[in-house]
Amino acid sequence: MSIAIHHVQIAIPKGGEDKAREFYSQILLLTEVPKPPTLASRGGIWFSTGNLELHLGIDPNFSPSTKAHVAFLVDDLDGIKHRLLQYGVKVIDDHLLPGFHRFYTEDPFGNRIEILQVQEEKA
Incomplete structure (x- = not known):
């Protein structure tokens, strides 16, 4: 059995x-x-990262998710951080996950977003 x-x-x-x-x-x-046209009338918007889709659904009783979050694995953490800062989006550095460099940010609605990159081993 395969699950993804x-x-x-x-x-x-x-x-x-x-x-x-x-x-x-x-x-x-x-x-x-x-x-899909059968779902478009519900509102919301979908994105793709290439290997995973991120669906943003409308919640009439919306409350931002400040703990649960999406984590994006990237290959240019500094580039993404710089881009966010250029747009005035705050970033919060975090160095507590062994093997990764990472930071947190928020989308425009206050939903927590984690951005991380594998930490290369020093020779």
Whole structure:
């Protein structure tokens, strides 16, 4: 039996698609993918990282997720950090996970986002 994660969904408030598009597509450089027509009327927006989809669903009782989070594994942590700071998005460095460099940030709705990179071993 094979099991893989197809997508992760987080909530955003109604009408948040444009802000989500700016953050996830323009800043984090994720690729927006069209929602199937049968689901498009629900609102929300979908993105792809290449091997995983991130679905942002509308929650009429939205409350930001400040603990549970999506973690993006990247190959240029400093580049992503610099890009976020250029757009005025705060980053919080964290060095507590052995084997990784990482930081936390928030999307425009207050949802926690982790960005991490494998720490290369020193020779």
